[in-house]
Structure formats: C-alpha cells, structure tokens
Amino acid sequence: MAWNVIVDSDKCTGDGECVDVCPVEVYELQDGKAVAVNAEECLGCESCVEVCPSDAIVIEEV
Numbered sequence: 001m002a003w004n005v006i007v008d009s010d011k012c013t014g015d016g017e018c019v020d021v022c023p024v025e026v027y028e029l030q031d032g033k034a035v036a037v038n039a040e041e042c043l044g045c046e047s048c049v050e051v052c053p054s055d056a057i058v059i060e061e062v
C-alpha cells in the first residue's frame with residue numbers, strides 16, 4: 001500500500017512534532033517548515049496527523 005503525504009506549508013508552524021513522532025523518518029524541517037523528504041517510506045499510521053497542532057498534514061491512500 002502506498003500513501004501520499006501532504007503538508008500544507010501555509011499552515012505548518014515548524015514545531016517538528018511530525019519529525020519526532022514519525023517511526024520511519026519521513027519528515028525533515030527545512031527553513032522552518034516540515035517537508036516529507038521520505039514520503040515513499042510512509043506507513044499510513046497517521047501519527048503525524050494526530051500530533052500536528054496546526055492540522056497541516058493529510059495522509060491519503062494512493
């Protein structure tokens with residue numbers, strides 16, 4: 001199963017919660033924003049969606 005990892009950079013405040021919680025290191029902070037640099041590793045667990053304080057992340061099944 002594959003997943004699209006979508007980060008709304010207008011909403012992202014760069015707190016890094018997704019970077020800390022993701023078990024497969026999908027995210028990196030770049031210029032104060034979360035970027036899904038390893039989106040192909042996503043497991044679809046939605047932990048990042050749950051911890052994001054600004055509702056900036058959407059995970060979609062491909």
Ligand code: SF4
Pocket residue numbers: 005021022023024025026041042043044045046047048049059
């Ligand atoms: S859904 Fe899970 S595996 Fe995918 S980016 Fe979010 S925390 Fe990482």
